Amino acid sequence: MRAVLPAAGRPLLLGLAGLGLAAALGTGPVLDALAAQDDIAMARDRLARAQAAALAPPAPAPLSAADEAGLVAAFQSRLTALAAERSVAFDGAGIQPDLSRPTLPRLSASLRGTAEGLHGLLDALETGIPLVVLEEAEISVERPADPEIGRATVLRLTLTARGVLPPAPAAKAIP
Structure with missing residues (x-):
């Protein structure tokens, strides 16, 4: 149904x-x-x-040069200019090529100054133009303070940074 x-x-x-x-x-x-x-x-x-x-704002350009000598000179002039603005003495700089990264050699420098001066210098290096990328910074006491004569503590700063070199041009094959 x-x-x-x-x-x-x-x-x-x-x-x-x-x-x-x-x-x-x-x-x-x-x-x-x-x-x-x-x-x-x-x-x-x-x-x-x-x-x-x-x-x-655009990212600041890194510390760079066409060759190693130019890179050391640029690093020295940057540190000298920053040291002149503060209570810091620039002792010298050098370069240590890095075989694993040939376009990013290590730059080393040695400076002396007060804690405030060295702190300001490091801040300016890492934030100013050209940008310097610090890998190591070692601070030690160069001369202790003498309160009797009003002499401040002098510190030594040894730093290692990276610079930028353009890549080497590729060798052209001769037919």
């Missing part, structure tokens, strides 16, 4: 089927609109980051 739907229930069933079909057809565009909204939010975030990066 077959169940027969009363005539009054058929329009209701057809209405529900039509409503289900409309809901099924409508969810696609709604889901697409929600996905587009997420894409727009991500694009706005990328745009805001790009605008902030464009407005940021």
